[in-house]
Amino acid sequence: MATSNIPSEIIEIILSKLSSVKSLLRFKAVSKSWNTIISDPLFIQNHLQSSNSSPNNLFLSRNTNSTDRGFPLIKFEGPKTKPGEMFVENIPNGYSVILFECNGVLLLTSLSDRDRRNNRKYALWNPSTRWERHLETRYKDHVVDRGICYDKITGDFKVVFIYTTEYAIYSCKYNYWRKKKLGKKCYGAGDTGSGICIDGDTTYWILEESAKMQLVYFDSRIDEIKVLQKPEQLSEDDKYVSSYNMACLRGSLCLYCYNKDEKSVQMWIKEKGIHTWEKVITIGNIENLYLWSTQLCFVEVENKATNYSPTEKAVEKLVGIDIYRGRYVPYRNSLYFPTGVKTKTIKA
Amino acid sequence: MAAETGTPTTLTLKSNDDELFSVAESAAILSVTIRNMVEDGCAGGVIPLDNVDGKTLASVITYMNGISAIPADEEKKKSYRDKFLSDKDFETLADMVLAANYLNMSCLMDAVSAKIAQVMEKKSVGWVRRKFGIENDYTPEEEAAVKEEHKWTFEGVETDDDN
Numbered sequence: 001m002a003t004s005n006i007p008s009e010i011i012e013i014i015l016s017k018l019s020s021v022k023s024l025l026r027f028k029a030v031s032k033s034w035n036t037i038i039s040d041p042l043f044i045q046n047h048l049q050s051s052n053s054s055p056n057n058l059f060l061s062r063n064t065n066s067t068d069r070g071f072p073l074i075k076f077e078g079p080k081t082k083p084g085e086m087f088v089e090n091i092p093n094g095y096s097v098i099l100f101e102c103n104g105v106l107l108l109t110s111l112s113d114r115d116r117r118n119n120r121k122y123a124l125w126n127p128s129t130r131w132e133r134h135l136e137t138r139y140k141d142h143v144v145d146r147g148i149c150y151d152k153i154t155g156d157f158k159v160v161f162i163y164t165t166e167y168a169i170y171s172c173k174y175n176y177w178r179k180k181k182l183g184k185k186c187y188g189a190g191d192t193g194s195g196i197c198i199d200g201d202t203t204y205w206i207l208e209e210s211a212k213m214q215l216v217y218f219d220s221r222i223d224e225i226k227v228l229q230k231p232e233q234l235s236e237d238d239k240y241v242s243s244y245n246m247a248c249l250r251g252s253l254c255l256y257c258y259n260k261d262e263k264s265v266q267m268w269i270k271e272k273g274i275h276t277w278e279k280v281i282t283i284g285n286i287e288n289l290y291l292w293s294t295q296l297c298f299v300e301v302e303n304k305a306t307n308y309s310p311t312e313k314a315v316e317k318l319v320g321i322d323i324y325r326g327r328y329v330p331y332r333n334s335l336y337f338p339t340g341v342k343t344k345t346i347k348a
Numbered sequence: 349m350a351a352e353t354g355t356p357t358t359l360t361l362k363s364n365d366d367e368l369f370s371v372a373e374s375a376a377i378l379s380v381t382i383r384n385m386v387e388d389g390c391a392g393g394v395i396p397l398d399n400v401d402g403k404t405l406a407s408v409i410t411y412m413n414g415i416s417a418i419p420a421d422e423e424k425k426k427s428y429r430d431k432f433l434s435d436k437d438f439e440t441l442a443d444m445v446l447a448a449n450y451l452n453m454s455c456l457m458d459a460v461s462a463k464i465a466q467v468m469e470k471k472s473v474g475w476v477r478r479k480f481g482i483e484n485d486y487t488p489e490e491e492a493a494v495k496e497e498h499k500w501t502f503e504g505v506e507t508d509d510d511n
Binding site for chain 2: 030
């Protein structure tokens with residue numbers, strides 16, 4: 001029996017709360033107007049916001065670890081991680097490393113040595129929708145770092161490659177390449193890259209310039225990489241500080257690092273929209289910590305967060321913490337994918 | 349503004365099928381629509397709610413009383429809402445989402461629409477069309493093409509013969 005006619009504004013609200021992307025894609029077949037709602041960029045944005053506001057605490061391991069089952073899916077619950085038996089399958093053929101995540105879209109590379117050295121073949125993939133797109137860079141330069149960025153205003157996805165003295169931008173919407181000078185000589189930090197995307201639209205990296213840590217970000221409106229001022233205290237303590245890393249805390253950029261002299265982890269949060277840092281916390285008495293390689297995560301417990309690492313005990317209570325970046329990337333229920341391009345569904 | 353009287357004010361609400369309900373003003377003004385009427389000085393008489401039937405209004409009032417009895421504790425409110433909605437069937441939820449929208453009650457609107465979304469998750473396209481009263485305006489070819497595009501999403505769907 002047909003029930004009351006629910007107006008389309010309310011249908012839109014209901015659908016934005018349907019976290020399962022699989023169900024949403026299926027319901028495109030309900031009618032033309034449902035297809036229109038579910039395909040609308042604004043709906044996709046609202047849906048992601050709704051998923052982000054009730055976090056699933058699911059994270060993807062960056063590496064398949066040579067299993068053919070896919071990327072391991074990990075659920076963080078309290079100070080315990082559940083490696084479990086979950087995997088995200090149907091990976092684009094031949095790709096086994098996640099380099100970057102933005103709005104649920106992943107930038108993938110292949111593990112093979114040859115591809116790593118040349119670093120020219122990449123795939124964009126949304127595991128929720130199973131859409132994939134392949135990308136071959138034009139440039140043969142040594143890649144220092146890379147990332148994806150979503151431009152909310154134009155609806156374009158941009159892929160950024162940072163080379164030693166230059167950087168290249170690829171626009172998914174307009175299918176163009178652009179190369180610009182960095183104005184300095186930079187080196188990368190780590191195999192899978194340092195970058196993190198905050199709020200879906202600004203991408204940050206940690207680079208090394210003349211043996212000093214440098215924060216940069218990509219301004220997608222003018223296609224430029226700019227320097228982000230470090231927290232003041234960090235510039236002074238520079239010689240004692242090692243192992244920088246970034247995280248997304250409640251939608252803001254967080255920088256944390258290890259102070260060798262004090263044996264402590266220090267943490268700052270950048271205020272939204274402006275370039276000022278606020279010191280959040282210092283956690284003392286941590287021996288021998290390499291933030292690049294140690295599994296460190298921040299888990300929220302009863303509105304407070306506990307800093308936890310499997311090799312250490314829960315160290316100290318923190319103020320609210322959200323998402324961790326390092327060996328894992330967030331797994332989001334997202335309908336995002338670069339628009340204006342043909343997508344290919346993967347054979348199971 | 350409502351007059352300060354010391355004793356709790358009671359409002360009379362009238363559904364579109366002419367049922368009358370008494371409800372404490374403090375609970376009723378969870379509805380922005382009702383609050384506006386009260387502030388405009390309509391509280392003296394009966395407040396007519398032309399878009400809500402008696403059965404749904406009774407349910408909404410149960411919710412208003414239940415949720416306003418809980419002090420400012422978001423966890424407890426959430427578990428009340430979950431329990432309140434747990435035994436409602438689709439038709440009731442659909443009536444409630446329309447009522448919550450008309451009465452402008454954002455907390456009920458959020459909870460009911462999330463509940464409907466949860467009910468829909470494993471359902472088939474046919475189930476959705478029937479329950480929402482939606483006419484399939486695709487040609488058979490168009491429908492086949494849309495389904496083919498996301499073939500894998502039709503795996504693991506509940507069978508279609510339930511209510």
